[in-house]
Amino acid sequence: MRIPCPRSLAGQLFALQVVLVAAAVAGCAAFTYVSDHRQAEDAARRQTTAVTRAVADSPSVVAAIRAAERSGGARADREPSLSLQPYAERVRRDTGVTFVTIMDVDGIRWTHPDPGRIGERFLGHTQPALAGETFTETYTGTLGPSVRAVTPVHDGGRIVGMVSAGITVERITAQVRRQVAALLGVALGALALSGLGTYLVGARLRRHTHGMNAVELRRLHDYHQATLHAVREGLLMLDGERRIALINDGGRELLGLGPDAVGRDIAALGLPEPLVDALVAAGPRVDELHLTADRIVVVNTSPVSSGEHRGTVVTLRDHTELQALSGELDSVRGFAEALRSQAHEAANRLHTVVSLIELGRAEQAVRFATAELELAQALTDRVVTAVGEPVSAALLLGKAAQAHERGVELVLTPDSRLDDGLLPRSPLLARDLVTVLGNLIDNGVDAAQGGENARVVVTVRATATGGESGEGGESGELLLRVADSGPGVAPETAEEVFRRGWTTKGPGRGLGLALVRQAVRRGGGTITLAEAPEGGAEFLVRLPLRAEAGA
Numbered sequence: 001m002r003i004p005c006p007r008s009l010a011g012q013l014f015a016l017q018v019v020l021v022a023a024a025v026a027g028c029a030a031f032t033y034v035s036d037h038r039q040a041e042d043a044a045r046r047q048t049t050a051v052t053r054a055v056a057d058s059p060s061v062v063a064a065i066r067a068a069e070r071s072g073g074a075r076a077d078r079e080p081s082l083s084l085q086p087y088a089e090r091v092r093r094d095t096g097v098t099f100v101t102i103m104d105v106d107g108i109r110w111t112h113p114d115p116g117r118i119g120e121r122f123l124g125h126t127q128p129a130l131a132g133e134t135f136t137e138t139y140t141g142t143l144g145p146s147v148r149a150v151t152p153v154h155d156g157g158r159i160v161g162m163v164s165a166g167i168t169v170e171r172i173t174a175q176v177r178r179q180v181a182a183l184l185g186v187a188l189g190a191l192a193l194s195g196l197g198t199y200l201v202g203a204r205l206r207r208h209t210h211g212m213n214a215v216e217l218r219r220l221h222d223y224h225q226a227t228l229h230a231v232r233e234g235l236l237m238l239d240g241e242r243r244i245a246l247i248n249d250g251g252r253e254l255l256g257l258g259p260d261a262v263g264r265d266i267a268a269l270g271l272p273e274p275l276v277d278a279l280v281a282a283g284p285r286v287d288e289l290h291l292t293a294d295r296i297v298v299v300n301t302s303p304v305s306s307g308e309h310r311g312t313v314v315t316l317r318d319h320t321e322l323q324a325l326s327g328e329l330d331s332v333r334g335f336a337e338a339l340r341s342q343a344h345e346a347a348n349r350l351h352t353v354v355s356l357i358e359l360g361r362a363e364q365a366v367r368f369a370t371a372e373l374e375l376a377q378a379l380t381d382r383v384v385t386a387v388g389e390p391v392s393a394a395l396l397l398g399k400a401a402q403a404h405e406r407g408v409e410l411v412l413t414p415d416s417r418l419d420d421g422l423l424p425r426s427p428l429l430a431r432d433l434v435t436v437l438g439n440l441i442d443n444g445v446d447a448a449q450g451g452e453n454a455r456v457v458v459t460v461r462a463t464a465t466g467g468e469s470g471e472g473g474e475s476g477e478l479l480l481r482v483a484d485s486g487p488g489v490a491p492e493t494a495e496e497v498f499r500r501g502w503t504t505k506g507p508g509r510g511l512g513l514a515l516v517r518q519a520v521r522r523g524g525g526t527i528t529l530a531e532a533p534e535g536g537a538e539f540l541v542r543l544p545l546r547a548e549a550g551a
Contacts, residue, residue: 017194017198025188029180032183033176036183040172040175041138044147049136051095051097051149061087065104066155067080087111098113102163107126123142124137132159134149147172148164234247234248234316234318235247235248235316236255240310240311242265243263244263266280283303284300284302296515297316302314353368356368388419395434395437396410407454411456437480443482443537447536448484448485451487459481460479460480462476462478478525483532483538483539487535488531489529498516498527525541
């Protein structure tokens with residue numbers, strides 16, 4: 001018959017603990033029984049030895065034996081019994097031994113608990129006593145097996161008799177049984193208490209493990225690890241002391257953390273302060289945009305609590321590419337708005353030209369049309385001549401149209417020069433260039449709009465320091481300078497403007513300059529803020545142009 005095995009891990013632990021506790025209690029009981037039996041025998045030997053010596057040293061015993069020796073004859077066998085038997089019985093009752101036997105040197109009993117045995121030979125060894133020694137032994141006599149002691153009786157240096165006192169083994173065993181019964185009661189109580197404690201611990205464990213066994217828990221752990229590392233989104237768990245308890249591969253990549261991040265305080269990992277504040281916030285955060293050293297992440301947090309804050313579960317999504325595409329989409333939308341505005345103005349100018357022709361003023365119509373074309377073409381020619389890189393040129397033309405529509409003049413300085421092919425052929429660099437230059441121009445236009453002689457001055461210049469332009473293998477520096485005629489930025493807030501959320505334009509803004517600095521740092525460059533000659537703010541960006549192999 002097969003004994004059923006508990007299915008759950010808690011049940012298996014409970015059964016194992018019960019077996020171990022029962023085995024421990026049984027072992028302790030067996031050891032205690034053997035030990036108690038040995039101790040009882042030792043106590044019996046000490047007790048009988050003390051009784052025999054006390055009787056042998058008694059003057060009345062010596063006097064009775066001496067009187068029997070003087071009288072001699074048949075009375076010598078009976079006379080000591082008359083005085084010694086009552087004495088021996090009294091000693092037996094008072095000391096609790098089974099028997100006290102006083103005998104002559106030939107082993108003939110003078111006393112015995114059974115008077116009918118008086119006069120018979122003592123059953124046991126007497127040679128050591130006749131030699132003057134006191135000894136103990138276990139021997140089977142008339143009363144059954146007993147632990148006994150035998151000692152000589154001395155009279156003036158002579159051995160005139162012997163005394164033996166003993167306790168039956170049955171009596172010793174009965175005493176041990178009583179002790180063991182009490183021990184078993186204590187042991188059963190301990191077993192019951194330990195079983196109850198084990199059951200309660202097992203029940204708690206069963207609740208925590210949901211009744212699963214070890215195989216199911218191991219399988220669940222394997223699935224958990226596989227799922228954790230397969231998810232591309234970042235998953236981060238913080239404990240109640242703001243230490244990282246768990247992080248997956250996506251989380252390490254998005255936050256730029258190493259393999260030793262687990263167990264460390266989130267504030268000691270060099271993450272941006274706004275991001276740290278969001279991760280350790282007491283309340284939940286939903287779809288918040290935050291910047292790391294080179295990424296934009298969407299952060300969602302959910303605190304874990306049950307009366308007290310126990311930690312936080314954080315999910316992270318990479319928003320870098322989406323934000324860049326969103327910026328490009330905003331630029332395209334701006335271009336479309338500018339084109340719509342230009343189309344509207346062109347229609348107005350065309351109506352004016354047509355009206356002048358209808359009024360017979362052809363020469364005035366020609367002068368009006370060519371003047372407008374020359375003004376528009378001048379900026380286009382200047383941008384196309386100075387900036388040969390198509391993405392930057394299109395961006396500047398679009399931003400110029402947007403600025404013009406908002407009453408701000410966008411000026412490209414004469415020393416601007418960005419030839420096509422000088423920039424490394426990298427989509428990431430072109431996208432970062434759109435992010436940096438587009439956001440700086442937008443901020444400049446916002447600052448200058450509404451002021452007198454509102455203008456934004458832009459410098460775009462790339463310098464090569466190895467090889468000819470367009471041949472590949474070149475390296476150098478890209479310089480971007482954007483200055484506006486707005487109110488400027490106070491020196492004490494020069495660093496704060498690059499922090500996410502800093503803005504003077506109302507809620508929902510304050511991400512552009514943070515994205516600019518992130519893109520500049522990603523490219524290994526620098527960005528500084530100073531006062532512009534026009535009185536507003538001047539942003540200066542320097543980006544290294546790394547060499548590429550081959551053309």
